[in-house]
Amino acid sequence: MKATKIDMQRWERRMHYEFFKGCDNPFFGITANVDVTHLVQQTKEHQHSFFLASLYLSLKAANEIKEFRYRIKDDEVYEVEETFGGSTILAEDNTFRFAYFYLRDNYLDFEREGKASIEKYSQINELLPTEGLTQDGINPCLHYSTIPWISFTGFNHARAYKIGDSVPKIVFGKYFKEGDRLKMPLSVEIHHSLADGYHVGLYFERFQELLDTYKLV
Template structure:
């Protein structure tokens, strides 16, 4: 069950109070991850690379409490589980948002993800923005190019505290295939060390698809 965080006993109380009033309290870190083994795994089995890395990123985010924190009024709500809202390219080169529930097993997640994509295609597109939900990670996919920095469109009048993750083009780098990843988070809720923990855990899952896609 979701619950409110005890701010008074939180070791980041001072940082929370310091950053929550900023006009722009978000910070963004761009890095890259090695997706060589995941690509080999999905290609050998005829599976979706996108669904694979989306699941593993959600698994890593759900592992870390800070990625499940959301600002509610003057407090912090801790979601029990978070899901993904991701951009999807339409045939006319516009995009829509699709929503992918997180499941503890990849088989369940994959089955549901294919259903979501099929229903979206049958409905003929539509933006389908769900601003009323914050139990999400906002994901964007830009598989046509690499990047080393990224910025998001924002409405600063709205008290948004949802993390945003962007995945770029997977490209050969020496003996590896690497994919750029941008992670943007609210500084009142976490620091650079928490983003580093997310990337480390995400990379660990990517490097062991046989064990992590269960």
């Protein structure tokens, strides 16, 4: 997978990068509800995985926003060509494993490969936190988790600051009924040197558009 180094002298975020990179916690997070009424109806009608459908549309939205594809390595910023999903999955002993999900041109291919990935990694008795690094050793994935037991209103992640973590993290919560609509909590954390609230807002907006209009089949 290709990663292109950003020309820091011409980068519009250079001063923001310098401003935030020295923070003890350079990440910021936003949690809000998205409307999943249309997606739930589709997954139930056609017997698809709600988790994989949510993940697919989220990846499509995130890949359209370059700030979600920025990564930091050795105090340099890179833009990866495409990002994919690395998500926690529940194992039989109620611990978790990491599985990986790659964007495809249509949902049916993505779901088929996604189910195979869940089956594969759930049987591995070790944690494999990275896959698909670029030739420069950059982690192009997005970190995902699902908390289907809680309709949370906020979320904080464990972070590995000492190794220069710059991967955005996205969490889906338990969807709930609000009037005649179904809402799902969505948490996004992203490195403030690489993105602002405006860019997270673009992601929420695009994700909601896909949730409202995308046809799985």
